Amino acid sequence: MSTTALTQAGLNLIQQALTIYDSDLRLAVCNARFAEMFDLPASHTTPGAHFEDTIRHLTSRGEYGPVDDPESFVRDRVEIARAFQPHYMERTRANGRTISVEGAPLPQGGWVTVYTDITDVKTQEQLLRTRSELLSEEVLKRSEELSATNRQLAATNAALKEARRELQEIEARTRTTTEMMPAHIARVDATGRYTFSNRRLSVVMPGRPSHILGLHISETLGPQAYARVKPHLEAAYKGQQSTFEFTDESSSRRIRAAFTPDPLEPGVYIMSQDVTEETQTRAALQQTRRREMAAQLISGMAHDFSNLLTIILGMQSKLSRMAPSTDAAPLISATLQAARRGGDLLNRIADITSQRSWQPKPVALDPFLHDLATLATPSLPDGIKLTIDNRTEGAFMADAGLLQDALLNLILNARDACGETGAIHLSTQDLQSTWLQITVTDTGPGFSDKALDHGLDPFFTTKGGEGSGLGLAMVYDMTKLAGGSVRLSNTAAGARVTLRLPLRPADELPDNSLVLLVEDSDDLRASVREMLIDLGFAVVEAASVTEARTLAEGLPDLALVLSDISLEGEETGLDLIDHLKGIPLRLMTSLPPDHPHHAAARARVPVLPKPFATEDLTAFLGQERPPE
Incomplete structure (x- = not known):
């Protein structure tokens, strides 16, 4: 049996009614005696039940006697609960029974309350007052019983205090453990x-x-x-x-x-x-394994087929030299052309099944796309316009060669679809900080229904004898090697191909090694400074936003600002983002992930949690040593 079940069973054995409400005025736990004492339905004794709803239910039942304005009475009780103070009180219920109510706040917020039926005790007290002279012997007996009851009550209260302490410890340990889980x-x-x-x-x-x-x-x-x-x-x-x-x-x-x-x-x-990153990696590994299997299967077939093509080419060449008839010459020429196309096809198959892997390196999108336009434009007719819209700032990790091949392939396919006139548009965008989405659209006739279903299959083509059917298959292969996906669709004006690649930012430092370290703790600043120096950086230091701004204005060659979020003065490291525009800035903090400052920082710049070691700082900066 679990600790929670054992604790609940123990609480149910206590004769007093017990409740624990959290800081949001929701029921955390209660025992069976609480439901019995106040005759409450399950909806008010289930964890998560609202304190306000329970008070409203008891008021409507007449628990507190006649109430002129029930809603005002409920609101007053809720406001008292929000400002909860330790208290002890005794009150007579509508049913004539008398109870004592003892409440105490909890360190994590909320409170624990114990309800004790003291009707018999009150009866004994009344008996002592009214019949003390006539029933002296009975008084003595009742006094002894009362003393025994008080001792039992004291023991029960001690047990309740211990149970409350254990509950607090269990709750704190459980909360800490679950909050530390990455799930x-x-x-x-x-x-x-x-x-x-x-x-x-x-x-x-x-x-x-x-x-x-x-x-x-x-x-x-x-x-x-x-x-x-x-x-x-x-x-x-x-x-x-x-x-x-x-x-x-x-x-x-x-x-x-x-x-x-x-x-x-x-x-x-x-x-x-x-598991986004795990899924992306798994997809890349699966594609690599498929390519290895395809390479093993195709390499043997390609070898034998290549030998056959060599024999055919040799025999046809010899036949053409044997002074064939006029009718045979076109047939021989056609056979030679078909054999050579078969050889070209083998080379394409070798390309798509060769030992390639996704080898990501930092790629700055603006110059990459500029080079892509330079390569693609000469292949486009004068009547086709290529436009590129880059909506993603900075650099990211990618295999520039494979990505360039794939995008060139898409642009040339779009060219073929448009004919002599039309437009091709390529755009990029950051999708939820998870994917780099690249979309290529054209103003051609769009994909047919069959092409939408099979366009990514190897050897599927709509170009007849002019196409190999491997172009989009190579694009698919590239995206899968990266751990991404590709989708074919149509727009109102033509075809659309959408690539999604894992977004891995690559924030490289400029070609210098001067770092501004902003940290208000002398000990921590010294420790981080030594880490940066060990990595080969030159370091200047500041303890506040004002000091950091002053230093940055006099250091035009500053490579990076590494700042804590919490600093001296009213301003924080977040303010440096706006003050030091144009300078790469990264933050570090010991604040928990759900703290508003930590969450706001993560939305704008990379954040390194404290504590960290030199290896963590190295990975965070994106390189092992500054440029030489």
Whole structure:
């Protein structure tokens, strides 16, 4: 049995009613005596139940006697709860029973309350007051019973304090453990509402909220993602565990989710991970393996076929020298041309199945696309215009050679589709900081239905004898080697090919080695300075935004600014982003990932979490040594 189940069983044995509410005024835990004492339905004793709803229910039941304005009464009780203070009180319920109420706040927010039925004790006290002279012997007996009851109550209170302490420790350990996990861990009840979450959903699936307790899974995930997980959720409610993957369209992330039925009560435990990079790598490895198998299969066939073509070419050449008739000459010439085309086709097959791999290096898109236009333009007729729209700033990691071959292939295919007049448009964009999307469109007739289904298949062509059917297959091969994808579609004006490549930023330092280090802790600044010096950089230092701005204005050759987010004064490292435009800037911090400053920094520049070692700093800067 789990620790949680054991704890709940222990709480249910206590004769007092006990509740624990969190800082959001939601029920964290209660025992069975609480439901029995106040005759509450399950909706008010289930973790996640609102304190306000429970008070409203008790008010409507007459728990607090006649109330002139119930809603005002409920609001007052909620406001008192939000400013919770330690207290002890005794009150007589509408049913005539008397209870004591003792409450104490918790360090993590929220409070614990113990309710004790003291009706018998009050009766004994009244008896002592009214009949002390007549029933002295009975008074003595009742006093002894009262003393025994008080001792039992003291023991119970001590046990409750120990249980509260243990609950606090268990909750703190559980919360710390789950918050450190690189995954979203949660539980939904039988109605699909979250009763637990480690607040990592916004990290795994950007754009989703972090605080989701009480929300339904459908409104948290959104229609598209919920539609993908709903069958697995329904299966989990029936006791079937499942692990599956799906693509979250709103964030362009690949998500792996595990749904596990709750063995104790209706509900499902959920663990979700962002496996986008893993999926990209897996796709690249699968494509590499396919190419290796294709190469093994085709190389033998190509060798034998090449020998046959050599024999055919030799025999046809000899036949042409034997003074053939006029009727035979065209046939011999056609045979020779077909054999030579077969040789060219073998070379193309060798290209697509040769030992190629995706070898990414930093590629600056602007000069890369300029070179692409220079290469492609001479092959285009005067009536076809090529335009390029680069919407992605900076550089990223890519195999420039393979990417250039693929884009040239697409541009030339678009040229063939347009004929003598038309337009070809190439655009790039950063898609959710996950993909580099490259789109090529033309004003030709567009893809046929058959081409949309089979255009990426090897040897499929719509050009008849003029095409090999390997052009788009090579584009597909390139994107898969990179871990990306390619999609064919049509627009209102023509055809469209969309490539998605993993977006791996490549922030290289300029051709100098002077770094401005901004850190307000002397010890930390000294440590990071030594790391930078060991890597071969020259370092100047500042402790505040004002000091850093002053130094940067006098250092025109500054290669990089490395700053902490938290600095001396009111301004933070985030302010340096706007003050020092044009200078590469990176931030470091010890703030937790969900802190507003940390989240805002990640949205604008690379951020290195503290603590870090020299190897971490080296990888973060993107190179082992400064340029020489």
